[in-house]
Amino acid sequence: MPQTTTPRTVFITGGMSGLGKALALQYLARGASVAVFDLQVDAEVLAALRGLCRVDSQQALAYAANVTRFEELDAAVEEAEAALGKPELAISCAGINRAFPFEALTGAQFEQVMSVNMLGSRNFAQAVLSRMERGARLALVASMAGFVANYSYAAYSASKFAVVGLGRVLRLEYKPKGIEISLICPPEVDTPMVEDELKHMHPVSKALKRFGGSLSLDQAIREILRGLDRGRGVIIPGGKAKVTYFCNRYLPDVLMNAVVDRIVRSVLREMQDEEARVRGKSP
Amino acid sequence: MNRRKIYITGGSSGIGLGLARRFARRGCDVVLIARDAAKLDSAVSSCKALRKSEDQEVEGVSVDITDYENLHGSLKQIFARCGVPDLIILSAGTAANASFLDTTAAAFDHVMNVNLFASREVARAALPAMIERGSGQIAFVSSMAGCTGIYGYSAYSASKFAINGMAQALSQELLATGVSVHVICPSEVSTPMIEQESRSVLPQTRFLKDLVGTMEPNVVAAKIERGLSRGQRTIVPGFRASLMTSLARCFPGVFAWCSARLLHWKFG
Numbered sequence: 001m002p003q004t005t006t007p008r009t010v011f012i013t014g015g016m017s018g019l020g021k022a023l024a025l026q027y028l029a030r031g032a033s034v035a036v037f038d039l040q041v042d043a044e045v046l047a048a049l050r051g052l053c054r055v056d057s058q059q060a061l062a063y064a065a066n067v068t069r070f071e072e073l074d075a076a077v078e079e080a081e082a083a084l085g086k087p088e089l090a091i092s093c094a095g096i097n098r099a100f101p102f103e104a105l106t107g108a109q110f111e112q113v114m115s116v117n118m119l120g121s122r123n124f125a126q127a128v129l130s131r132m133e134r135g136a137r138l139a140l141v142a143s144m145a146g147f148v149a150n151y152s153y154a155a156y157s158a159s160k161f162a163v164v165g166l167g168r169v170l171r172l173e174y175k176p177k178g179i180e181i182s183l184i185c186p187p188e189v190d191t192p193m194v195e196d197e198l199k200h201m202h203p204v205s206k207a208l209k210r211f212g213g214s215l216s217l218d219q220a221i222r223e224i225l226r227g228l229d230r231g232r233g234v235i236i237p238g239g240k241a242k243v244t245y246f247c248n249r250y251l252p253d254v255l256m257n258a259v260v261d262r263i264v265r266s267v268l269r270e271m272q273d274e275e276a277r278v279r280g281k282s283p
Numbered sequence: 284m285n286r287r288k289i290y291i292t293g294g295s296s297g298i299g300l301g302l303a304r305r306f307a308r309r310g311c312d313v314v315l316i317a318r319d320a321a322k323l324d325s326a327v328s329s330c331k332a333l334r335k336s337e338d339q340e341v342e343g344v345s346v347d348i349t350d351y352e353n354l355h356g357s358l359k360q361i362f363a364r365c366g367v368p369d370l371i372i373l374s375a376g377t378a379a380n381a382s383f384l385d386t387t388a389a390a391f392d393h394v395m396n397v398n399l400f401a402s403r404e405v406a407r408a409a410l411p412a413m414i415e416r417g418s419g420q421i422a423f424v425s426s427m428a429g430c431t432g433i434y435g436y437s438a439y440s441a442s443k444f445a446i447n448g449m450a451q452a453l454s455q456e457l458l459a460t461g462v463s464v465h466v467i468c469p470s471e472v473s474t475p476m477i478e479q480e481s482r483s484v485l486p487q488t489r490f491l492k493d494l495v496g497t498m499e500p501n502v503v504a505a506k507i508e509r510g511l512s513r514g515q516r517t518i519v520p521g522f523r524a525s526l527m528t529s530l531a532r533c534f535p536g537v538f539a540w541c542s543a544r545l546l547h548w549k550f551g
Binding site: 070101102103107110111114118119122123125126129130145146148149150151153154155158159160162163164165166167168169170172174175204208233249250253257260261264265268 | 382388395399433435440446448546
């Protein structure tokens with residue numbers, strides 16, 4: 001049965017900023033108790049979360065835990081469970097991006113992205129799934145890049161495709177146990193992660209990302225919440241992102257690739273022309 | 284003189300060996316990269332027996348591709364000796380079949396290391412020379428489990444989905460270089476990896492895989508060769524596998540629902 005009422009206990013990773021924090025605030029405002037897990041606990045954010053608690057039984061808790069270390073995360077989830085009860089909704093939000101061309105990306109950077117995004121999701125899933133009861137839901141934040149890869153996103157796309165794959169398997173394994181799985185695949189959303197990335201984004205990535213569109217945090221959160229309330233298996237916030245997702249589903253590979261190739265080639269050509277112009281001006 | 288140079292990781296068995304034998308028969312130089320020295324030797328001699336001419340090279344490099352230091356040294360040597368690859372096939376892989384909570388973090392890591400990180404290292408080592416020359420093909424052996432989720436394959440599916448994502452990004456980046464990227468997504472192929480797995484495979488996994496069927500390595504190799512020569516970016520060998528993959532892609536919700544219903548009907 002799709003879950004239509006607000007869950008009473010919500011566990012969120014990456015809950016100190018971006019999507020995680022915004023979702024924590026929303027669920028607290030709806031009267032749920034929320035536990036967030038992040039690398040560090042920011043006192044200001046925690047105070048903001050606590051400020052939303054209205055009734056005595058409602059709590060906002062924050063734990064410093066690294067999602068890439070299973071034991072550490074599992075211990076924090078155990079503590080949260082002791083304080084709040086079993087999680088009715090768990091959202092895996094913690095994620096990072098290192099956008100560099102394949103050859104420039106070092107092994108360490110690649111593994112870091114995979115560890116946080118992929119193993120982090122796996123670790124959180126393992127920690128919460130063993131504690132969930134029938135009717136509960138696990139939501140994994142993947143990305144549009146989990147369906148359609150992007151130039152200079154080798155690591156990020158690999159990690160987000162992997163999250164989608166994990167979600168698909170979990171859906172098969174947990175449906176019989178009455179636990180639902182949702183995949184949240186937003187396009188570019190105005191968060192600290194994206195802000196950081198915009199400083200050095202490759203022009204081709206930028207051009208390709210225009211297809212997915214860009215959302216404000218408020219818009220993205222509104223649509224994600226609606227998707228979760230309706231118990232959707234795949235949640236794609238934003239109209240342009242939905243169009244991209246459906247094109248990727250229904251159009252043949254050859255056609256999708258032809259469109260993407262054209263854009264990549266034309267942006268690369270523009271870059272070359274630009275470079276030649278600059279060189280021509282200052283010999 | 285201008286024989287094509289084919290490098291194959293995981294070339295001592297399964298799909299890798301099937302491809303190696305095929306390319307040896309075609310008159311290509313073949314370099315097999317695999318961990319097990321004894322299996323590698325027998326693979327090399329079986330490829331040598333299929334050569335069209337005596338001067339055709341068949342080499343074996345015994346190295347554990349997850350041991351990056353040794354890997355880079357060995358690759359450097361073999362690239363220097365045998366030349367820049369015209370085609371490099373990343374076929375080394377491992378599987379873990381267990382329900383999600385029974386898949387330990389260590390097992391998960393191991394699957395990721397072999398299937399994703401090691402393939403990436405090999406591709407990265409081969410790329411600069413291929414880009415400089417301006418031609419060549421890189422083929423990642425993924426799986427149907429890289430296109431759709433399969434019960435009991437959380438680690439394996441995650442690693443194969445990751446390969447598909449990485450390859451798609453890489454293929455965009457290499458567009459202007461003349462080097463092309465291919466992803467191969469076979470259904471089950473009767474290989475030593477699958478044979479080893481069959482001793483402990485979950486009944487649910489077995490049931491779902493039987494719906495698509497099992498193929499022989501030489502049949503798969505023929506289809507892969509044809510796909511590569513046509514320049515297909517995604518190669519799904521076999522009619523049933525490509526039908527299932529298309530269904531899973533166009534109707535992921537319906538596909539998952541049907542899989543779940545079938546599993547429920549069969550296993551309760």
